[in-house]
Amino acid sequence: MSPSTDRNDRIRVDLELIAQMIPDGARVLDVGCGDGALLSHLADEKHADARGIEISQAGVNACVRKGLSVVQGDADTDLVDYPSDGFDIVVLSQTLQATHRPATVLAEMLRIGKHAIVSFPNFGHWLVRWKLLTNGRMPETGKLVHSWHSTPNIHLCTLRDFEILATSLGFQVDEAIGVMGDGKAKPITPGSALANLRAEQAIYKLTKV
Amino acid sequence: MTFPDDQPLVLDSGQTLAPLTLAFETYGSLNADKSNAIVICHALTLDQHVASNNPLTGKPGWWNSMVGPGNIIDTDRFFVICVNVVGGCGGSTGPASINPATGKPWGTDFPVITIHDMVRAQVMLIDHLGIDQLFAVIGGSMGGMQVLAWAVDYPTRVHAAIPIATSYYHSAQNIAFHEVGRQAVMADPDWRGGDYYDAGLDGGPRKGLAVARMAAHITYLSEAALTRKFGRSLQDREKVTYGFDADFQVESYLRHQGITFVDRFDANAYLYITRAMDYFDLAADHNGHLASAFEGVQTRFCVISFTSDWLYSTAEARTIVKALNAAGGNVSFVEIESDKGHDAFLLDEPEMIATLNGFLDARARDCGLPTSAATPNIGVDG
Structure with a gap:
């Protein structure tokens, strides 16, 4: 159930935006780190103490080959093993929608780290809504490439859904960036209906209130 | 080398062992600031x-394929030390050594030793x-137990630790298999309570051993490997x-394994070393909490397991990894797909070689030591 199949060139943007939210020398845990692209970047460019969890063994092995500190594990079950406040930032890129219990995963991330950075595809994007409206079928877009019965994305949400969940868990949005259909990044004001239509994917940085 | 009598080895049992002889091999050379040493x-x-x-078997x-000039554990860059374990029969003090108190071989009077x-x-x-x-401590199986003990007992003296195909404790099943082996030795009348050294090279409990x-040997192989092979x-x-x-x-193969083994191994040493492994339990040493064993650990770990190893399974490796995470330790963990069972760590598993190379290079960079980039002949992709 690795989300790596969804990682195309577009995601490079999302990783870059995440990296920009991370201060120099931070202690970072990347949950669902894939082949370690973000971790390598953080270690090399940001002097971060960067570690990862990845569910696919091939991804883990690729990371360790690169010298990264990565263990095989599952976001849904293995975050409990990490001590509280052990990290400055816990990252979950393009993985939230594939977890079984997104609320628990989010809560765990902000137990382990002072901040959480989460990126996910926006199911409220206008094209998704349009396709559902016109075709009457589960939308498949550039970002959502799987058919409904084979998708690993079992918990898709809109920006609005995510913001409401984050608030209900007692987290505040420090920063939010949307990646629009043309690939351009724009800051998002939480609660913006327009952003919820226009952003194809979004990156949120959360803090415990 | 033999340490003087006033430098005894103090054992977990409370006894002391002197004079202590350690047989060891070194490869490569120690650099000026003594920062490139690897204990295997x-x-x-x-x-x-x-x-x-x-020298015994020729x-x-x-x-050999892992350690040497230009190999993964590159003796052009690292100073590699491998010591025969105390209690063994490769030249270090063990039950076949002379007990200074009697002038005769120790036999079962030899004190029980532990991994520590x-x-x-x-x-x-x-x-x-x-x-x-040490730049690194590396070992598989019982060697992996020593790696864990190194990092836990001497946390400031190990920069990187690579325990391979190993466990943090001996399970009931592990102990059970060892007990079968020990009882086989002891049931052989030629064991004579461990006092067989005057019987010559062909004497001793050869059948039992x-x-x-x-x-x-069955526990070192997977069912799939046995089926494929035989x-x-x-x-x-x-x-x-x-x-x-x-x-x-398969019967012929196992008989051959047994017969050739007795020519190179002392039966009493087998009893003592298997006992040391049975006593190993890092969690029990820390009130049942394995994570406590790793409290404050600065050593960088790379834990490696193999899918078909049922002697020291991935589940046990994962327990080590979880405990390290809980202790805030820095750990990489790779499970390698192999159907060759426990002994996979002794074979040229490409994924293991790539993992070791990546991890050692990253740690060499930490320590300002040369990396494998200076050794272009390493056959690793990526």
Whole structure:
């Protein structure tokens, strides 16, 4: 159930935006780190103490080959093993929608780290809504490439859904960036209906209130 | 080397061992600031000849393909030390050594040793060589237990630890298999309570030790590997003989393993070393909490397991990884797909080689040591 199949060139943007939210020398845990692209970047460019969890063994092995500190594990079950406040930032890129219990995963991330950075595809994007409206079928877009019965994305949400969940868990949005259909990044004001239509994917940085 | 009587090895049992002799091999050379030393810890029936011919068997070193100039554990860059464990029979003090109190071999009067004792002896050697911190400690199976003990007992003296195909404790099943082996040795009348050294090279409990080795050897292989290698194939015959000859190839193979083993291993040493492994339990040493064992650990870990290893399974490796995470430790963990069972760590598994290379290079960069980029002939992709 690795989300790596969804990682195309577009995601490079999302990783870059995440990296920009991370201060120099931070202690970072990347949950669902894939082949370690973000971790390598953080270690090399940001002097971060960067570690990862990845569910696919091939991804883990690729990371360790690169010298990264990565263990095989599952976001849904293995975050409990990490001590509280052990990290400055816990990252979950393009993985939230594939977890079984997104609320628990989010809560765990902000137990382990002072901040959480989460990126996910926006199911409220206008094209998704349009396709559902016109075709009457589960939308498949550039970002959502799987058919409904084979998708690993079992918990898709809109920006609005995510913001409401984050608030209900007692987290505040420090920063939010949307990646629009043309690939351009724009800051998002939480609660913006327009952003919820226009952003194809979004990156949120959360803090415990 | 032999330490003077006033430098005894203090054992977990409370006893002391003096004079202590340690047989070891080194490869490569120690750099000026003594920061490039790697200790390789050997498994139960292996020895210090990790990358040099074993003088007893004439066979090449047991990790010859891993350790050497230009190899993954590159002796052009690293100073590699491999010490025969105390209690063993490769030249370090063991039950076949002379007990200074009697002038005769120790036999079963030899004190029971532990994995921690083996490591403590290695520390004496490292101290003697003037090495403050090891760049890395690496080992598989019982060697992996020593790696864990190194990092837990001497956390400031190990920069990187690579425990491979190992566990943090011996399970009931592990102990059970060892007990079968020990009982096989002790049931052999030629064992004579451990006092058999005057019987010559062909004396001693050869049959018992061979049976012990046969039983143990099964645990080193996977069912898939045994099936692939032998299946139900018959040995040099068309059909079964309705007798107890080695009809099946697997029987013949195991008998061969047993017979060749006794020529190179002392039965009492086998008893002592298997006992040391049975006593190993890092969690119990820390009130049942494995994470407490790793509290404050600065050592960088790379834990490696193999999918078909049922002796020390991935589940046990994962427990080590979880405990390290809980203690805030820095750990990489790779499970390698292999159907070759526990002994996969001794074979040239490409994924293991790539993992070791990536991890060692990253740690070499931490320490300002040369990396494998300076050694272009390493056959690793990526």
